[in-house]
Amino acid sequence: MEAWYLLHCKGKQEERARLNIENQGYTTCLPQIKRQKIVQGKRVECIEPLFPNYIFIQLDSSTANFNALRSTRGVNSFVRFGGMPATVPSEVMTTILALEQNSENQHAAQPTFSAGEKVKITEGPFAGLQAIYNMPKGEERCLIFLDMLGNQQRIEIEETALRSE
Incomplete structure (x- = not known):
């Protein structure tokens, strides 16, 4: 058998x-x-x-x-x-x-974004908000710019929590 x-x-x-x-x-x-x-x-x-x-x-x-x-x-x-x-x-x-x-x-690859690209956050406390991709930080995280309270804040986030706008 x-x-x-x-x-x-x-x-x-x-x-x-x-x-x-x-x-x-x-x-x-x-x-x-x-x-x-x-x-x-x-x-x-x-x-x-x-x-x-x-x-x-x-x-x-x-x-x-x-x-x-x-x-x-x-x-x-x-x-x-x-x-x-x-x-x-x-x-x-x-x-x-x-x-x-x-x-x-189809392989489950993390999305790759270019600097200045508009992205949407899909997970976490900022889910649903739009941001601007800045740069990768390490293997799985990246930096984005998020408009909060009239200022652009630079935030570190998991890259898998983003999708292209």
Whole structure:
């Protein structure tokens, strides 16, 4: 009977492990997410595994070669409980497979705005107010100008709490 298992991969080698496992004829699942990071002072988009250092694999436990899979390049070992490779419940895998399918179609990236662009705040105490985007501050926050009491105030806010006007 086929079931899903979880493999622990070597650091940043999930893609390598996935390719080598699929070359052996197995089905894998490696859900990914698009994120923005600051690299050398510049904001860049990158695609990262949703579960770093882990990959899901579908196996028939009666015919699968667990030793060969454990020795695959990029793989450390199976996740085990009580000495036996742990199976992932089918309900959990249904959700994860849906996430993987959605991430292939459209990644959930944080919006990128340019300086001076009009934005609307969608979350928090200032939800519904208009502001002007100033600049990014770190990986997930930014500075905006908000008109309050007749003055422009510079406020730090989560970038995900903004949308284009």
